[in-house]
Amino acid sequence: MDVGASWYLVLAAMIFAIGALGLMVRRNPLVMFMCIELMLNAVNLTFVTFSRELNDIGGQVIVFFVLVVAAAEVTVGLGIIVAILRRRPGITADDVSALKG
Numbered sequence: 001m002d003v004g005a006s007w008y009l010v011l012a013a014m015i016f017a018i019g020a021l022g023l024m025v026r027r028n029p030l031v032m033f034m035c036i037e038l039m040l041n042a043v044n045l046t047f048v049t050f051s052r053e054l055n056d057i058g059g060q061v062i063v064f065f066v067l068v069v070a071a072a073e074v075t076v077g078l079g080i081i082v083a084i085l086r087r088r089p090g091i092t093a094d095d096v097s098a099l100k101g
Contacts, residue, residue, distance in 0.1 A: 008049040016042035027092040029081050040070050 019038035026032055044063045051059025084091060 005049050005053045008045060012042045012045040012049065015039075015045070027094060029091070029093055030085065032093060033077060033081055037070065037074070040066060 016039050019035045019042060022035035022038070023032055026035065044066055047059040047063045047066075049059075051057065051063075088095075
């Protein structure tokens with residue numbers, strides 16, 4: 001049984017919608033960061049699906065670069081978020097004015 005491209009695209013759309021909904025609803029910076037990563041993975045799934053359907057390696061190359069940038073983002077972003085949460089454990093995304101220095 002072969003799974004068509006439409007199934008992958010529907011799955012990617014659902015994953016992206018879950019990430020977007022989580023980004024809009026949750027106020028914890030760590031959860032928001034994870035929702036952004038979920039949305040990036042949904043886009044990667046879309047790129048790979050179109051790459052497979054078009055028999056072109058370009059989509060997979062883009063996914064490779066997106067994963068490299070996401071890894072760097074996780075390294076820096078997660079370090080900043082953890083440092084902020086250690087200093088002020090109950091901070092939310094609405095408290096961004098506390099970061100102005």
